[in-house]
Amino acid sequence: MANVISLDSILGVGELKAPAEAPPAAASGCASSSCGSSDGPADMAPEVWEKVKNHPCYSEEAHHYFARMHVAVAPACNIQCNYCNRKYDCSNESRPGVVSEKLTPDQALRKILAVAQEIPQLSVIGIAGPGDSLAAGGRNTFKTFEMLQKKAPDLKLCLSTNGLALPDHVDTIANYNIDHVTITINMVDPEIGQHIYPWIFHDHRRWTGLDAAKILHERQMLGLEMLTSRGILVKVNSVMIPGINDEHLMDVNKAVKSRGAFLHNIMPLISDPAHGTHFGLTGQRGPTAQELKALQDQCEGGAKLMRHCRQCRADAVGLLGEDRGSEFTIDRIEAMGEVEYDQEAARTYREHVEGERAGRHAAKAAAQAEVVETVGIEVQPILIAVATKGGERINEHFGHAKEFQIYEVGPKGAKFVGHRRVDQYCEGGSGDADALGSVLSAINDCTAVFVAKIGGCPSQNLKDAGIEPVDRFAFEYIEESALTYFKDYAERLSQGAVNAREGQDAVIRTGAFTARRA
Amino acid sequence: MAYKIKASDCTACGACEAECPNNAISFKKGAYAINADLCTECKGQFSSPQCASVCPADCCVPA
Numbered sequence: 001m002a003n004v005i006s007l008d009s010i011l012g013v014g015e016l017k018a019p020a021e022a023p024p025a026a027a028s029g030c031a032s033s034s035c036g037s038s039d040g041p042a043d044m045a046p047e048v049w050e051k052v053k054n055h056p057c058y059s060e061e062a063h064h065y066f067a068r069m070h071v072a073v074a075p076a077c078n079i080q081c082n083y084c085n086r087k088y089d090c091s092n093e094s095r096p097g098v099v100s101e102k103l104t105p106d107q108a109l110r111k112i113l114a115v116a117q118e119i120p121q122l123s124v125i126g127i128a129g130p131g132d133s134l135a136a137g138g139r140n141t142f143k144t145f146e147m148l149q150k151k152a153p154d155l156k157l158c159l160s161t162n163g164l165a166l167p168d169h170v171d172t173i174a175n176y177n178i179d180h181v182t183i184t185i186n187m188v189d190p191e192i193g194q195h196i197y198p199w200i201f202h203d204h205r206r207w208t209g210l211d212a213a214k215i216l217h218e219r220q221m222l223g224l225e226m227l228t229s230r231g232i233l234v235k236v237n238s239v240m241i242p243g244i245n246d247e248h249l250m251d252v253n254k255a256v257k258s259r260g261a262f263l264h265n266i267m268p269l270i271s272d273p274a275h276g277t278h279f280g281l282t283g284q285r286g287p288t289a290q291e292l293k294a295l296q297d298q299c300e301g302g303a304k305l306m307r308h309c310r311q312c313r314a315d316a317v318g319l320l321g322e323d324r325g326s327e328f329t330i331d332r333i334e335a336m337g338e339v340e341y342d343q344e345a346a347r348t349y350r351e352h353v354e355g356e357r358a359g360r361h362a363a364k365a366a367a368q369a370e371v372v373e374t375v376g377i378e379v380q381p382i383l384i385a386v387a388t389k390g391g392e393r394i395n396e397h398f399g400h401a402k403e404f405q406i407y408e409v410g411p412k413g414a415k416f417v418g419h420r421r422v423d424q425y426c427e428g429g430s431g432d433a434d435a436l437g438s439v440l441s442a443i444n445d446c447t448a449v450f451v452a453k454i455g456g457c458p459s460q461n462l463k464d465a466g467i468e469p470v471d472r473f474a475f476e477y478i479e480e481s482a483l484t485y486f487k488d489y490a491e492r493l494s495q496g497a498v499n500a501r502e503g504q505d506a507v508i509r510t511g512a513f514t515a516r517r518a
Numbered sequence: 519m520a521y522k523i524k525a526s527d528c529t530a531c532g533a534c535e536a537e538c539p540n541n542a543i544s545f546k547k548g549a550y551a552i553n554a555d556l557c558t559e560c561k562g563q564f565s566s567p568q569c570a571s572v573c574p575a576d577c578c579v580p581a
């Protein structure tokens with residue numbers, strides 16, 4: 001139990017700020033643009049918000065407060081993708097489709113109940129593979145959901161699929177009250193699709209080339225339409241593959257929006273020869289951080305984009321950005337015996353978060369209004385990297401950060417635009433130079449890095465690299481701090497005390513992500 | 519006339535088991551195996567052996 005995250009440590013209970021006054025009406029014009037990819041009732045239909053507000057993968061705000069858990073009950077797949085190697089299974093890997101332990105539906109149920117007991121933030125159970133959740137008739141997937149609904153009816157259920165078998169299962173999905181489905185759609189043009197999918201298995205035979213891509217495309221679109229027409233929320237995932245589908249993803253964005261997808265998540269290709277994937281072996285590269293951001297920016301205004309996806313493993317457990325999956329092994333769960341689900345603890349936590357979030361909305365709006373008033377509109381937005389472990393606060397030590405959340409802040413407000421995974425700089429107490437290099441290359445396009453605390457040495461290295469380390473907002477809220485910093489930055493800029501940081505790019509880290517919360 | 523699974527390449531994903539029209543494939547002693555007595559090579563049922571068509575590791579082969 002030593003690993004349980006105390007709610008106080010995440011939320012800073014007891015030091016909650018009083019909600020600030022509501023912003024003057026004149027300032028509300030900026031709120032909508034700054035909310036372009038953040039959420040809240042402002043830019044989402046109320047019925048959609050009600051469904052996603054406690055879902056860490058769908059709501060940017062919720063991902064600070066709630067935990068998700070994937071159970072790996074679906075190892076079989078029905079298509080082959082060039083970015084996936086089904087033979088590969090390594091506990092040092094963190095990417096979709098990878099898992100260490102395959103579970104039976106019975107084991108999955110026990111694991112879920114055990115995790116719910118230790119992590120009250122748990123709000124979502126997903127089945128994402130490691131194969132396709134609907135391949136092999138979706139039997140394990142639906143069996144797991146059936147048992148779970150009886151035991152823990154308040155947990156939300158979701159599943160991910162490549163869409164090939166989706167049209168056959170829409171009725172079952174509706175019957176099990178699964179209100180979120182993720183479809184991975186990498187193309188809406190089979191000419192492009194044939195370079196991503198070497199084959200599919202459909203209608204009792206293997207299809208290859210253009211035929212395969214055409215069938216897959218048609219089934220994906222049909223499944224998407226069937227789901228949205230039934231009011232089931234659909235998120236679309238796309239893998240950005242430079243030179244193959246990067247620009248095409250703007251068409252994908254339009255196509256899925258017109259069919260009712262409520263979120264579009266563009267993820268970078270994870271490619272490494274060591275993974276043994278087709279793309280890994282052919283040397284196909286993934287996008288850089290700025291390429292990814294540029295595409296996401298271009299798609300803004302189309303289907304709502306999601307930028308906080310961590311491309312979790314198919315057996316990930318915990319708050320986004322952390323994976324406690326390895327704490328809950330089959331052996332350990334078997335040893336726990338019968339575990340009952342405590343609906344009361346989960347409800348108390350959710351109520352607490354409701355209160356906290358209401359105050360947050362007001363405070364953010366007020367801080368934004370102030371920046372709009374004092375900073376001229378011509379100042380270019382900057383990127384800020386933030387070390388956080390949740391609760392929307394700057395509450396992580398620089399050396400302990402396993403990822404940095406990236407905020408773009410400008411005259412129009414602050415918004416979350418992504419996250420960057422890094423090697424922990426300080427593992428076992430002492431800083432290590434290689435890890436620092438990985439941090440620098442991951443946040444090289446940022447003007448500042450916000451931390452709860454930072455040592456003198458890495459601090460100097462950051463300054464040398466042109467990134468300002470900032471610890472004066474320790475344990476404060478991220479967005480308000482970013483806005484305060486930006487006000488100050490704009491002033492220094494006008495006095496010529498700092499130079500704008502332009503033309504930098506950063507590297508997307510694709511390797512192991514196994515560090516656990518100590 | 520039957521298929522077999524090359525155990526060294528098998529990922530134990532179970533895709534073949536779900537597709538076999540004759541329930542010839544099962545998970546026994548930690549590995550998937552084809553019961554040669556039940557396997558028909560899918561003749562008269564499908565145009566290709568189902569297990570071989572779905573297997574991601576291409577390890578369902580003629581015995």
Ligand code: SF4
Pocket residue numbers: 520521537538539540541542543552556557558559560567568569570578
């Ligand atoms: S060849 Fe056909 S009958 Fe034989 S094991 Fe494979 S799927 Fe079953």
Ligand code: SF4
Pocket residue numbers: 523527528529530531532533534535550569572573574575576577578
């Ligand atoms: S489909 Fe292939 S890899 Fe999967 S269990 Fe069957 S033989 Fe093994």
